Amino acid sequence: MNPLxxxxxxxxxxxxxxxxxxxxxxxVTHLLDTPTCYLDCLERFARVSMVVPKPRxxxxxxxxxxxxxxxxxxxxxxxxxxxxxxxxxINDHVPEGDLIIIDIGGYFAASVNHLPEMLQANLKGIVEIxxxxxxxxxSLPALPLPVISIARSPLKGPEDYLxxxxxxxxxxxxxxxCHHIMNGGNAVVFGxxxxxxxxxxxxxxxxxxTKIVEIDPIRAIEARSRGFDLIQKDEALQQSDVIxxxxxxxxxxxxxxxxxxxxxxxxxxxxxxxxxxxxxADNSFNITPVTEYVSQYERLGQYFYLGNYGNAINxxxxxxxxxxxxxxxxxxxxxxxxxx
Numbered sequence: 166m167n168p169l170x171x172x173x174x175x176x177x178x179x180x181x182x183x184x185x186x187x188x189x190x191x192x193v194t195h196l197l198d199t200p201t202c203y204l205d206c207l208e209r210f211a212r213v214s215m216v217v218p219k220p221r222x223x224x225x226x227x228x229x230x231x232x233x234x235x236x237x238x239x240x241x242x243x244x245x246x247x248x249x250x251x252x253x254x255i256n257d258h259v260p261e262g263d264l265i266i267i268d269i270g271g272y273f274a275a276s277v278n279h280l281p282e283m284l285q286a287n288l289k290g291i292v293e294i295x296x297x298x299x300x301x302x303x304s305l306p307a308l309p310l311p312v313i314s315i316a317r318s319p320l321k322g323p324e325d326y327l328x329x330x331x332x333x334x335x336x337x338x339x340x341x342x343c344h345h346i347m348n349g350g351n352a353v354v355f356g357x358x359x360x361x362x363x364x365x366x367x368x369x370x371x372x373x374x375t376k377i378v379e380i381d382p383i384r385a386i387e388a389r390s391r392g393f394d395l396i397q398k399d400e401a402l403q404q405s406d407v408i409x410x411x412x413x414x415x416x417x418x419x420x421x422x423x424x425x426x427x428x429x430x431x432x433x434x435x436x437x438x439x440x441x442x443x444x445x446a447d448n449s450f451n452i453t454p455v456t457e458y459v460s461q462y463e464r465l466g467q468y469f470y471l472g473n474y475g476n477a478i479n480x481x482x483x484x485x486x487x488x489x490x491x492x493x494x495x496x497x498x499x500x501x502x503x504x505x
Contacts, residue, residue: 184209185210185211186212188210188211188212188264188265189212189214189259190210190211190212190265190267191214191217191255191258191264192215192266192267193218194216194217194269195222195223195269195480196218196219196224197480197483198483201230201231201234204216204234204235207267208235211265213234213235214236214259214264215235215236215237215255216231216236216237217237217239217272218237219270220241221437221476221480238254238258240254242271242272242438245273245275246275246276247275248278248283251276252280255284256284256285256286260285261285262286263287263289264284264287264288264289265288265289265291265292266288266290267291267292267294269294269295270435270436270439271300271302272298274298274301274302274304274305277291277308277310277312278307278309289311290311290312290313291311291312291313292313292315293312293313293315295316295413295435296317296325296359296413297413297414297435298314299314299317300413300414321359325358325360325363326360326363327363328363328434329361329362329363329367329411330363331482332363332364332367332409332411332478333371334482335432335472335479335482336430336432336472339430339456339472339473340430342458342459343455343470347368347373347406348372348373350374350405350406351375351404351406352368352375352376352407352408353375353376353396353401353404353407354368354375354376354378354409354411355378355398355409355410355411355412355416355417356379356410356413357379357385357387358384358411358412358413360411360434361377361411361412361434362387362388362391364434365377365391366391369392369393373407375393376401377393377395377396378396378398378416399424402425402426403425404426405426407430407432408430409432409434410432410440411433411434411435411440413435413440414439416440416441417431419442419444421442422446422462423464423467425469427467427468428468428469428470430471431470431471431475433472433475433476433478434477434479436476436477437474441475443475446462450464451463451464458472459471459472460474
């Protein structure tokens with residue numbers, strides 16, 4: 166048996182939740198090539214009535230395993246923008262009882278204000294796991310129900326730090342497949358949050374010249390205190406050989422792509438629809454696959470490379486961060502809740 170499966174199974178078996186037969190869970194989750202012990206643990210707590218896999222992080226073998234145990238609905242986040250569509254999907258799987266949504270990335274933020282009155286079940290609240298989702302819910306002027314955010318829990322810090330390290334690992338692997346290396350070039354990190362700062366630290370440890378683009382003054386001061394030079398966006402695009410996008414809030418707009426240095430590599434830490442405005446760029450540039458996960462964008466003599474179609478590059482290599490993700494999934498972080 167896979168040692169990873171044994172380790173994760175033992176961790177979640179130590180969690181002994183009190184089962185609530187009337188409680189239903191709708192769970193948005195990544196389905197990487199890893200054990201499904203987290204979903205199994207949730208099933209001991211309540212009924213997992215619907216699993217919504219993140220479309221850009223699905224292992225088909227894992228998906229097949231999950232489909233044998235739980236109802237699975239594959240929807241993109243923009244497909245759930247409508248409260249009517251979202252309610253219809255949930256009502257098909259949760260016709261009664263209490264309901265809690267476990268979210269990753271604010272899938273239900275656009276519909277949350279109208280959703281409770283349209284559901285047949287009693288929606289008790291939402292648990293959000295990511296910083297992107299935290300920002301989406303927190304930006305709403307009002308919330309009709311409790312939203313518990315794990316994104317800024319102290320236990321999330323170690324996971325985010327290791328995620329930043331895995332981003333650098335994957336970026337080096339992708340560049341080497343294209344016969345490029347980072348050493349000797351200039352790197353920039355957009356966003357000096359928990360993941361962005363980890364990326365910057367990993368790059369600095371590899372003696373790669375790294376600068377930071379950060380609009381938040383507190384984070385900018387922190388980056389400067391750690392020895393990183395701050396740089397304006399325009400200058401960064403024109404000078405950087407490797408660009409890491411780690412803001413969760415559209416690092417690069419459509420107009421920015423025309424200013425990127427020739428031959429630069431762009432890597433994202435999250436979904437392309439969160440980090441990059443690619444819709445018009447995809448139509449205005451000629452796109453040529455270089456490797457399975459690297460594409461060249463070219464227009465009128467300008468060219469750059471994009472990793473994993475603008476999505477999180479660490480998922481290519483499973484983004485495994487060991488037991489730290491289990492701590493986040495199994496921990497109790499109710500004190501991080503916010504309501505408006």
